[in-house]
Amino acid sequence: MSGMSCEVDTAVKLRTMAALGGQALRSLRKTPALTSIMVVMACMAAVSIFAVFAVNLTAIGRQLQSQVQIRVFLDQNTVPDDKEALGNSIRALPGVIKVEYVSQDEALDRLKLQMGESGFFLNDLERNPLPDSFNVSLARAEDARAVAAGIWKLTGVSDVIYGQKWVDNLVGALRVLWGLTGIVACLALVGASLIVSNTIRLSVFARRKEIEIMKLVGATDGFILFPFVMEGLVIGIAGSAAATALVAAGYLGLVTWVKSVASFIPIIRDPIHMRFAVIGTVAFGAIAGLAGSAVSVRRYLKV
């Protein structure tokens, strides 16, 4: 008996909950502001995620790039004076930050050091087969191709090598990623503004009678449009703040995870970057909200 009444209770409760849930969903659909806050949030989250990847990969890329060097091998019969002149010419090329001379003896020592035990055969060489060389460090890896071309034109150079493919690939990939981020940002701005402007349009429509009376009794244009602009601004800020909270939480999780399993990856975690990102995203959302309400206020309020 008591068991049965318990079952009934549960069924009633479930039905009530379903009804309440349905009601909530329906009121959500009737509340354009909430819907558009969620759309703005999705837009801003997409931009944030892209930006987070782009910024981090750029930082990683920059670190890898700082290790990129060009190796310049010299003609065997270059006299010391010419070597020095060549070194100076390389140093004078734009983008070059350091030029290190490596004589053939040093090169051999380094090779031995690198090979360790297995380099024993190097001790038996009659003549050092390695040429003299320069190690050239660059400010930015994307200059490697141009600098290498410049070095080729100098006299006394027998060969120039650098991790060309690799550097070019990295630079290209980062460029694409930033381009995508830009496109996503534009789409998000347009999408968020459109949804806000639609919400404001509905809002203006819902209050058209009040607006008509306000105009007739002499309310200023600023007074009439202020609440609508505020509404757009609030939607923009609320949506982007929610997006920021979501992305920031995910990112902090990622940071902790990376730190524990792959701490060599230089993921950005300093608070200044983070603060900048949060403020930037919210400002971006605010701009989208303002743009959206400005469009609707101009078109539908005709003030």
Next chain:
Amino acid sequence: MVKMYGVTRVYAGGAQALRGVNLSIDKGEFVFVVGPSGAGKSTLLSMIYRGTVPTNGQVWVAGRNVVRLRWREVPLLRRRIGIVFQDFKLLPDRSVYDNVAFALEVIEASPREIAKRVPLALDMVGLSHKAQAMPDELAGGEQQRVAIARAIVNDPFIVIADEPTGNLDPDTSMDIMNLLCDINMRGTTVIMATHNQLVVDRLRRRVVQLDEGIVVRDELRGGYCGEA
């Protein structure tokens, strides 16, 4: 108070609502604007509060050239003009009191000012006892009284009424007319467009008759149909 010189209005569709209207209305006058439907009565009235601007000609209100008014000066003009329409234009979700107070709130009057003026306006139209009623609880004549209270709450020097009795029965119409006469008696200029032959003939005030956008009759103490 109101002066029009050669006022012409051509609407986008090509309709010539007004054609060279000259008109002068003094302070404290009571003027009926009559004429068949489409004669241009509403257009003429809207020239005064800058609801529209003339295609040609000049409109002066209280010594200001209304056509030349800057955008930000238009609200200031409208604060000195009370406007009443056939359909009352009340906000259904606000009480009588709040509907009248609305006109002051949106021009950023102080709460003290609002608390002082609204009861005076409601008293003037005889609706003090219905201040907390909602518009849909009122009869048509009462709703129009609320609209009139809203029009006079800011002490305008002109009241413009566009067919204020259009939706009312004859008795209620006469009540509304008496109210407008009271307001006029206090020195406020009243300009009213109407199809109501009864009230025009009963009151015998100045009548301006329009036909196809032209003033065909302007008579002090006239009737709805003129001499004939």
